[in-house]
Amino acid sequence: MTIIEDQDHLMGTVFLRFYEELNDFLPEAMQKQWIEREFKEGTTLKAVIEELGIPHTEVDLVLVNSDSEEFSYRLKPGDRVSIYPVFESLDIRGFSRVRPVPLRQVMFVLDVHLGKLTKYLRILGFDSLYSNDYTDDEIALISKRDHRAILTRDRGLLKRKIITHGYCIRSKDPDSQLKEVISRFDLMHAFHPFTLCLVCNRVLITVEKAAVSGIVPERVAKYYSEFKKCPSCNKIYWKGSHWVSMEKRLKKLHFNRSKWDSHLHD
Numbered sequence: 001m002t003i004i005e006d007q008d009h010l011m012g013t014v015f016l017r018f019y020e021e022l023n024d025f026l027p028e029a030m031q032k033q034w035i036e037r038e039f040k041e042g043t044t045l046k047a048v049i050e051e052l053g054i055p056h057t058e059v060d061l062v063l064v065n066s067d068s069e070e071f072s073y074r075l076k077p078g079d080r081v082s083i084y085p086v087f088e089s090l091d092i093r094g095f096s097r098v099r100p101v102p103l104r105q106v107m108f109v110l111d112v113h114l115g116k117l118t119k120y121l122r123i124l125g126f127d128s129l130y131s132n133d134y135t136d137d138e139i140a141l142i143s144k145r146d147h148r149a150i151l152t153r154d155r156g157l158l159k160r161k162i163i164t165h166g167y168c169i170r171s172k173d174p175d176s177q178l179k180e181v182i183s184r185f186d187l188m189h190a191f192h193p194f195t196l197c198l199v200c201n202r203v204l205i206t207v208e209k210a211a212v213s214g215i216v217p218e219r220v221a222k223y224y225s226e227f228k229k230c231p232s233c234n235k236i237y238w239k240g241s242h243w244v245s246m247e248k249r250l251k252k253l254h255f256n257r258s259k260w261d262s263h264l265h266d
């Protein structure tokens with residue numbers, strides 16, 4: 001009986017095609033080709049896209065029969081739907097994107113399994129909230145409250161309706177995760193290393209060398225002249241081993257130093 005009722009509500013068939021890295025979320029048989037889907041009356045673009053396992057936060061532009069439409073658009077029989085990811089080099093000027101306003105200054109809230117990536121982002125000066133006991137609800141609320149982009153490997157979290165900005169990390173390796181985030185959010189020109197506390201995420205304040213002598217190890221006082229302090233936990237920072245290993249990491253990930261070097265001497 002239920003089956004007959006369901007069939008009564010079927011409105012027809014639509015065709016969907018996902019572009020670029022959105023195909024990462026699809027089984028191979030569905031990748032880079034038109035997918036035929038039956039749909040029920042009232043089905044929205046957001047629903048049909050997420051039924052296929054793609055979080056709406058991964059999507060930047062949806063064209064229905066060549067016109068750009070919002071997530072709330074209700075499908076009509078025979079619609080041809082092209083779905084594009086946030087993709088900097090794709091020229092979509094002239095179409096309105098599904099997301100109303102881009103984030104002006106990107107800030108993050110990270111899921112509980114991304115502690116190491118959090119530290120990397122803080123070393124590079126990106127405001128990143130993290131706690132290893134956040135619940136999914138807390139992460140979603142923090143994202144909405146502060147306009148922070150969510151970073152997670154759990155695509156289910158990104159399907160929540162209140163979330164507008166987020167990215168589903170593909171890699172399990174923290175170095176590759178960093179590379180994904182820098183590329184995805186186009187952060188190459190926005191590094192401000194040595195500005196945030198790696199523990200508290202607070203903005204560091206400059207302190208005189210005289211104020212740290214006797215606190216930092218002697219060899220550090222000898223070789224470094226620039227020091228900063230966290231106003232929350234009082235930890236003292238200098239451009240020592242954290243920064244040296246980050247420079248090596250960026251080099252290994254093939255980020256061209258000349259593009260961000262100028263920020264190091266602010």
Ligand SMILES: [Zn+2]
Nearest residue numbers: 197200230233
């Ligand atoms: Zn601190």
